[in-house]
Amino acid sequence: TFVPVILAGGSGERFWPLSRRNRPKQFLALDETGRSLLQATSDRLCRVSGQPESVMVVTGGDYRTQVLEHLPEMPIENLLVEPVARDTAPAVLYAALRLAQEQPDAVMGVFPADHRVTDAGAFDRVMGRAIEVADTTGRLVTIGITPTYPATGYGYIQAGEELLGGELPAYAVSRFTEKPDAETAQAFLADGRYTWNSGMFIWRVGSILAAFEQHQPDMFARLREAVGQGRSLAGVRAVFPTIEKISIDYAILEKSDQVAVIPAEFGWDDLGDWNALERLLKTEDANVAVGRHVGLDTGGAILYTTQGDDLIATIGLEDVVVVRTAEVTLVVRKDRTQDIKKVVQQLKAHP
Ligand code: GDD
Ligand code: MG
Structure with missing residues (x-):
């Protein structure tokens, strides 16, 4: 068995x-x-x-x-x-x-x-x-x-x-x-x-x-x-x-x-971090956005909001991840998403 x-x-x-x-x-x-x-x-x-x-x-x-x-x-x-x-x-x-x-x-x-x-x-x-x-x-x-x-x-x-x-x-x-x-x-x-x-x-x-x-x-x-x-x-x-x-x-x-x-x-x-969203939500657009986004000269960005119709606007950015929830806004360079763990550790130590 x-x-x-x-x-x-x-x-x-x-x-x-x-x-x-x-x-x-x-x-x-x-x-x-x-x-x-x-x-x-x-x-x-x-x-x-x-x-x-x-x-x-x-x-x-x-x-x-x-x-x-x-x-x-x-x-x-x-x-x-x-x-x-x-x-x-x-x-x-x-x-x-x-x-x-x-x-x-x-x-x-x-x-x-x-x-x-x-x-x-x-x-x-x-x-x-x-x-x-x-x-x-x-x-x-x-x-x-x-x-x-x-x-x-x-x-x-x-x-x-x-x-x-x-x-x-x-x-x-x-x-x-x-x-x-x-x-x-x-x-x-x-x-x-x-x-x-x-x-x-x-x-x-x-x-x-x-x-x-x-x-x-x-x-x-x-x-x-x-x-x-x-x-x-x-x-x-x-x-x-x-x-x-x-x-x-x-x-x-x-x-x-x-x-x-x-x-x-x-x-x-393994959907290891935020970059996985790009693979999940294959798109022809310049950016991957879940929620409303307006980007001026923005490329390769991943944007995610849990906040209904709220808007994320970006100008002149490349390869960043922006995540907005009710309590937190995270902005991180795509090549540093593995380090999010460190922020969480820090918050655990000093909430
Ligand atoms: N029950 C239980 N208890 N489950 C746990 C615990 C625990 O203390 N810690 C982690 N898990 C679960 C996670 O929820 C996940 O489903 C699985 O065990 C693997 O843990 P991860 O923390 O995600 O491991 P990883 O991603 O750093 O590394 C492992 O997976 C990689 C592939 O995704 C390793 O096996 C790597 O060698 C491997 O390449
Ligand atoms: Mg894992």
Whole structure:
């Protein structure tokens, strides 16, 4: 059996100020379908698994109600709530430990809640293949996306020897590098053997637990004990705050020699920051505007307002992003949108 697990606990800071503490990116409906990114992810995975009632979601307490509102069909016992956010490694381990109690032989898929996939048919084929590779090789299977620019916000996967040939070949991974600096990213892009980590992982429950036991023995032991205490959540509540805050990429994928990659294309877009709006709302216009905009000598700008008919006017600007909400106006150069996170951090420290 294949059990998809959606990670929906991120705070989505790069879409600030549209995403606020109470409404991060996964709950936004950014395109014309009206479905939020979380709903679209769940739709996609229900289709792949063929068993809609099997999809699990891991999220933080702040988002519990919103997840249930967005996914009314999901059985409530499929929702795992982390007492506090500790990034993706503890979230994945928590889900794997829970799964191990009831379906130890399952293949588990881990999926970000906030990505877009435009080629559904290709996605289904790649998932079918990934499940097969994970099951037969016992490897930690990643999906590699052809890189198009030296992004510093992604993991980079270097493919080594071929493990399984065929239409969608799988390779052993010789090196996984999470979020390299600009210079390294440039070198990886030029090298040609690297793909971007899509953030989707497919592995046997037993394989990922073994990897945690080996590479994060402390986290593994503590969380296993807490989850082993059964239905009472007191143990999990007590242990979570003591666990290191670390992503699955740093905690496991950079360390393990059991990683595999399937290079694939399915119209993947992680909608990582405001620049994604340009790709979402393809337009022939000089600027991408959601809401009313008048631009004089303005080009390549992204303008977004949640404020009804209010007008944004710009003069003599190139390549900027302007976002206006009820409480915040953000103006940022397009090449600095990754730094929005830093503003959010600063506001958290000095509100
Ligand atoms: N439950 C839970 N708890 N979910 C979380 C937490 C947490 O503490 N933190 C993040 N998430 C969720 C996010 O909501 C998102 O759906 C997913 O986990 C990935 O987290 P991000 O914070 O978006 O990761 P990233 O974009 O910086 O990097 C990852 O994705 C890239 C591709 O988009 C890495 O896997 C990179 O290697 C990868 O290239
Ligand atoms: Mg992300």
